[in-house]
Amino acid sequence: MIAMIAQSGGLEVGYDDVGRGDAIVFLHGFPHHRGLWAAQLAALQGQARCIAPDLRGFGETRGAPPYSMDQYADDVVALLDTLHVERAVFCGLSMGGYVAMALWRRHRARIRGLILMDTRAGGDTSDGRTRRNEMIALARARGSVAVADAMISGMVGKRTREKCPEVVDAMHRMLALAPVEGVIGALGALRDRPDSTQTLTTIDVPTLVVVGSDDVLTPPSEGALMHAAIRGSTLEVIADAGHVSNVERPAAVNHVISEFLSRLARTA
Secondary structure, eight states: OOOEEEEETTEEEEEEEEOOSSEEEEEOOTTOOGGGGHHHHHHHTTTSEEEEEOOTTSTTSOOOSOOOHHHHHHHHHHHHHHTTOOOEEEEEETHHHHHHHHHHHHHGGGEEEEEEESOOSSOOOHHHHHHHHHHHHHHHHHOHHHHHHHHHHHHSOHHHHHHOHHHHHHHHHHHHTSOHHHHHHHHHHHHHOOOOHHHHTTOOSOEEEEEETTOSSSOHHHHHHHHHHSTTOEEEEETTOOSSHHHHSHHHHHHHHHHHHHHHHHHO
């Protein structure tokens, strides 16, 4: 896969763009980069045009304030304008799901469908905001490796930690390589993001909710709440997967995404 860089909306953006057909845009979580979606791009490029950007401050996309879910969403739309993509399915994991919900609020005419993966609608609680501030202090004092050390046990599921140490190691490396500026900016954006609970009730495009059965950061109960709030949505629980279900159980996740895209194509 050839890395691509675009000047988009005044920002230098790293992204992958493979396959042909209707577009699906993959939005990574925190503190990942677009490599999170490698297995999905490899499997689905025969079915759709798969676009995976690095969000502001991560991977090959330069970091610069402001950092917010709205700004990430606007960055993604600016990239799609550069690529001449009018509408797409948006698939967001964790923080990427928050970006997808911001896209719905700000750019809903660009959205053919939504895949909300291992994410939640609610904003941070008071305790959650305190933990974000503590993580910001940790990143400033000790860098991204310390953030990776603190996050890795929650990032992957229990079964993955026990059975697939190579997946755990690869995920830790991804987290540890995140630029500190992007980590700090994203933590502030996560802390200050709006509650999207009411947003869910306005979604009227086909929507798939996916969650790992062992996800402790955004557990299946959160997926069930989103599914109940989004009229006509589908819920898929991925067995034996944690927070990065698409990395831990890629074949299962690829299957449910492929089926969703096929259903969407039949109803277009």
